[in-house]
Amino acid sequence: QIYISPVRKSSSGESLHRVIANSKITGEDFAFFQISNAMRRLGHHRLHGKTGGVGTKGMVAKLSIGVIVLLICTLSLLFSVNIGGSREPTRPSKINVEELWESAASGGWRPSSAPRSDWSPPTKETNGYLRVRCNGGLNQQRSAICNAVLAARIMNATLVLPELDANSFWHDDSGFQGIYDVEHFIETLKYDVKIVGKIPDVHKSGKTKKIKAFQIRPPRDAPIEWYLTTALKAMKEHSAIYLTPFSHRLAEEIDNPEYQRLRCRVNYHALRFKPHIMKLSESIVDKLRSQGHFMSIHLRFEMDMLAFAGCFDIFNPEEQKILRKYRKENFAEKRLIYNERRAIGKCPLTPEEVGLILRAMRFDNSTRIYLAAGELFGGERFMKPFRTLFPRLDNHSSVDPSEELSANSQGLIGSAVDYMVCLLSDIFMPTYDGPSNFANNLLGHRLYYGFRTTIRPDRKALAPIFIAREKGKTAGFEEAVRRVMLKTNFGGPHKRVSPESFYTNSWPECFCQMNPKKSSDKCPPDNVIEILNSRLESTGDPDSTSQTNSTVTGLER
Incomplete structure (x- = not known):
């Protein structure tokens, strides 16, 4: 099945398709035990007061004790159960490094993005064609692709294979078909949208006419209503619309679990890198795993992030000049004071601070670390303290110095390989998960594939500690x-609280339980794919089965 991951024990050598977490008893089980005992004790006191002739004062005193115990246990229960009665593992009382190398407790949850209601297949005739231009880096484009599929579903439109902006970030013209497996993408989503x-061209009365898509700039975080009104009206009028730019152009929080699950189907199932990228990634992971556990760190300490954050004071005058110039050219003018920015957690952690955090958590200097990072601003001067603490550092070039990676290390392929290695690492640590789409998407992906351990430093809480040091x-x-x-x-299921992104945490919409408290959390039937297939066949659309091959063939011409 392509939408549901089975529960099985994880091991250090498992592949992407064999990733899942172990279920563990949570604090909720213990709290239920406590409250049951308290209620039994309270009942015993009442019975004893009636039959044993205990005075009114004594009975009141005992009842008061019982009520207090009951109240304490109730509070304990409330703190161990999240809204809706769903289980969240309790936080540990101490950090155990050995446990961090394993996946977090799942609380009985398993990833599932299959439809759980009457999900109809795409209709034979749609309302028109939807083109989108996905701007930004690889992972910003990834979330835009998910939004494009959902927008097409909302408008009952035929999606044109999304365009990836070649100039705004990587200056890489690989395009969608150069990075992703197009055939797999279309086949996986055949139950959801039509894709071409x-x-x-339109052939009418012996003449061929091209359809020109009407260009629209969508509002940021546009609600569903915008797509059902403004966008759909333009589509019906012009037969096709072109939405550009398309980064963050559909609201993330949507009160429709099936729409959210569609996003997960796109993100975690349909968007698969091309075979040669997967092979490169697997080769690197195998080499890293051959020597035991390894951790991946997204070390966000490049010029663009530092300029965006406005964190200049730790650099020398020449470096500060470069950062200020870059900021002036690329970001809106804003009054930024380093000490204030750092105190509220807006500055990326330095490499040395990352090393100090890991050492404080009792990781030793034998820990193998894979670094996913661009060119670090300030160079070796900032890396040396980190390297002294943790000498076993690698990146994709040092593990696999192949010609393909060397030629594309700063492009989409290099970013794709880093993404896969970080996804499959035993532990992942982002050093700046604010506007970093790379870290945010990875956090969500690792949560979906078995609650894999993540270390997310609270920069605001850590700032005064580092300043004092x-x-x-x-x-x-x-x-x-x-x-x-x-x-x-550290990676277990937890409630999504603003400003946390849906792409960072798709729980509970894209997860299910075999024995849930709420019917909406119940896993779909095992034959869900057969059900979807029968619905697709019942449309009587001959194009539904030939769509994949015809689209791929057209792209190859």
Whole structure:
């Protein structure tokens, strides 16, 4: 089945398609045990008061004790259960490095993006064609593709294979078909939308006419209503529309679980990199795993991020000049004060700070670390302290110095390989998960594929600890860091709270339980694919089975 991952024990050598977490008893089970005992004790006191002749004062006192116990247990239960009665693992009381190498507790949840209601296949006739231009880097484009599929479904439109902006970020003209497996993409989504490689010509009265898509700039985070009104009206009038740019152009929070599950089907099932990229990634992961566990870190310390964050003061005057110039040319003018920015967690962690956090968590210097990073601003001067703490550092070029990777290390292929290696690593740590689409998408992907461990430093909470250390106050430094890190989530299911992105945490919409408390959380039937197939065949659309091959053939011409 392509939408449901079976529950099985994870191991250090598993592949992408064999990733899942173990179920563990959570605090909720213990809380239920406590409250049951409290209620039994309360009942015993009442019975004893009636039969044993205990005075009114004594009975009131015992009842008061029982009520207090009941209240305490109820609060314990509330803190261990999230909204809707769904299970979330309790946070640990101490950091155990050995446990972090394993997946987080699942609470009985398993990933599932299959439809759970009467999901109809795409109709034989659609309302027109939808073209989109996905701007930004690889992972910003990835979320835009998910939104494009959903927009096509909402408008009952035929989706033209999304265009990837070649100039705005990587200056890489690989395009969709150069990065993703087009045939797999179309085949996986055949139950959801119709997809074509390009808008076909119209043949009428012996003449051929080209359809020109009407260009529209969608509003940022546009609601569904915009697509059902403004966009759909233009589509029906012109037969095709071209939405550009298309980054963050559909609201993430939608009160329709089936629409959200469609996003997950696109993101975690349909969007598969081309075979040669998957092979390169697997080769790197195999080499890293041959020596045991490994951690991946997205070290976001490049010029663009530092300029965006406005964190200049740690650099020398020449470097500050470069950063200020870059910011002026690429971002809106804004008053930025380094100390204020750092205090509220807006500055990326330095490589040294990353190393100090890991050491405080008791990772030792034998830990193997894979770095997913562009060109670090400031160079070796900033990397040296980190390398001293953790000398076993690698990146895709050092693990697999192949010609293909060397030629594309700064392009979409290099980013795609980094993405896959980070997805399959035992532990993933983003150093800046604010506007970083790479980290945000990976966090969601790792959650979906078995609640794989992530370490997410709270930069705001850590800032005063690092500032105190820089002023010479080193006593209790590591203990203070550990206290902060204990409050973070290490990859288990947890409630999504704004501003956390749906692409970072698709729980609970894209997860299910075999024995849930709520019927909406129940896993779909095992024959869900057969059901979808029968519905697709019942449309009587001959194009539904030949769509994939015809689209791929058209792209190859």
